[in-house]
Amino acid sequence: MTFAFASFRMQNHKLTKMALVFLSFFFLVASSRAAISNRIGINYGRLGNNLPSPAKSIELLESMNAGRVKLYDADHEILHLLSGKDIEVAITVANDEISAIAANQHLADQWVYEHVLAHYPNTKIRFILVGNEVFSSTNNVQDMQIARDLVPAMRRIKNTIKAQGIRNIKVGTPLAMDMMETTFPPSNGSFKPDIRELMIPLLKYLNGTRSFVLVDVYPYFRVVRQVARNNSDTGIDLGFALLRTSNMTYTDPQSGLVYTDLLDQMLDSVVYAMAKLGYDDIMLALAETGWPHDGDVDEIGANRENAAEYNNNLIKKMAAVPSNGTPARPGQIVPTFIFSMYDENQKYGPATERHWGLMNPDGSAVYAVNITGKVNPSD
Incomplete structure (x- = not known):
């Protein structure tokens, strides 16, 4: 001054x-x-044939005091139902729409007019997510083309909303942790070599628009891999993965930063990976995280007790005032979406894929969780 x-x-x-x-x-x-708000969000997926109606689902979101909701599409009925609600909304451009939008500004305009302007500002749309885990599927020519078209599509979407004078909607894209070559220790964090050529233009765009790097981070899967490797993944135990901050600590030998949970380690590995590409100040957001409450007999740790502990510890951590941040980003808010609102019984794969929900189809809680983090939930 x-x-x-x-x-x-x-x-x-x-x-x-x-x-x-x-x-x-x-x-x-x-x-x-x-x-930036630290109110907790919820992922609202709908791959189930027994789920409550959208109207009932929005009522449940309000009753849970959810601060945000993330949709895997831009459904008009849901966006209309969210009109006037004090819930921030993230909507998604489908992966198979990316290349067409990247090639044609008119299609980007049309998408924004139809899915954003038809509802904004009465519906508090705050994120437009272009694609979902696009860099996780680059094994064939078509998928690689979509990955290369991602940033041009994001730029066109952003051009349209800027032209409309909208300044409070961030454009981003959720990324899975399979983009990482190394995550441990966090200071060794780096992106896979074949991903780096895609990450550099993405990071440049996100940095230039002051948007977020949105990541899907699941400590549960690190625990499962540890068991599969006969506990060879040094420094991880169940309590550390469940965010029991008094359970143990780990000191990164290169940075000297002290970690009390696995989530912080994984997030900071992304921070260090970005810094190695020249971007050390882009904000992080958790697009997905959670813990399964049931699974197959060989899916160790998937039960209600662990799911309740992880999500309640997560909420206390991410909704804290002042914000905790991470050891590499102390005090920074990390906008967080829990996966997921419901079990989705039409998902493929092991049983855990269908058991991440906070709510049962009848609207009752699968286990006690308090989205605000202000009061300890009852057992």
Whole structure:
């Protein structure tokens, strides 16, 4: 502030103007970060044939005091039902729409007019997610083309909303942790070599638009892999994965940072990986995280007790005021979406794939969880 006030008193008009520009930029950045909410969100997937109606689901979200909801599409009925609700909304552009939008600004305009402007601002759309885990499927020519078209599609979507004068919607894309070559220790975090050529333009775009790197992070899967490797994954035990902060600590030998849970380790590995590509200040968001409450007999740790402990510890951590952040990003809010609202019985794969839900089809809780984190839930 000393520099700013001195600049104001100088007679040189150019220096005064520079000071004003600096102050404007400083307060713009500060206010944009201060406005980020730490209210917990929920992923609302609908791959089930026994789920409550959208109207009932929105009622449940309100009763749970959810601060956000993430949709895997941009369903008009749901967006209409969310109109006037104090719930921030993330909507998704399907993977198979990406290449067409990347090639044609008119299609981007059409998508935004149909799925955003038809509902905004009465529905509090705050994120447009272009694709879902696009970099996880690059094994064939078509999927690789979609991955290369991701940033151009994001840019076109952003062009449209900017042209409409909308400044409070972030454009991003959720990424899975399979993009990482190394996550342990966190300071060794790096992206897979074949992903780096895709990550650099994405990070450049997100940095330039002050958006988020959205990641899907599941400590549960690290525990499962540890068991499969006969406990060879050093530094992980169940309590560490369940965010029991008094359970144990791990000190990164290179950074000296002390970790009390596996989630922070995994998030910070992404922070270090981005820094190695020249981007050390892009904000993080948790697009998906959670714990399965049931599974096959060989899916160790998938039970209601662990799911309740993980999600309640997660909420206390991410909804804390002031924010905890991570060891590499202390004090920063990490917007968080829990996976998921319901069990989705039409998903393929092992039993855990169908048992991540917080709510039963009848609207009752699968286990006690308090989304606000302000009061300990009853058992």
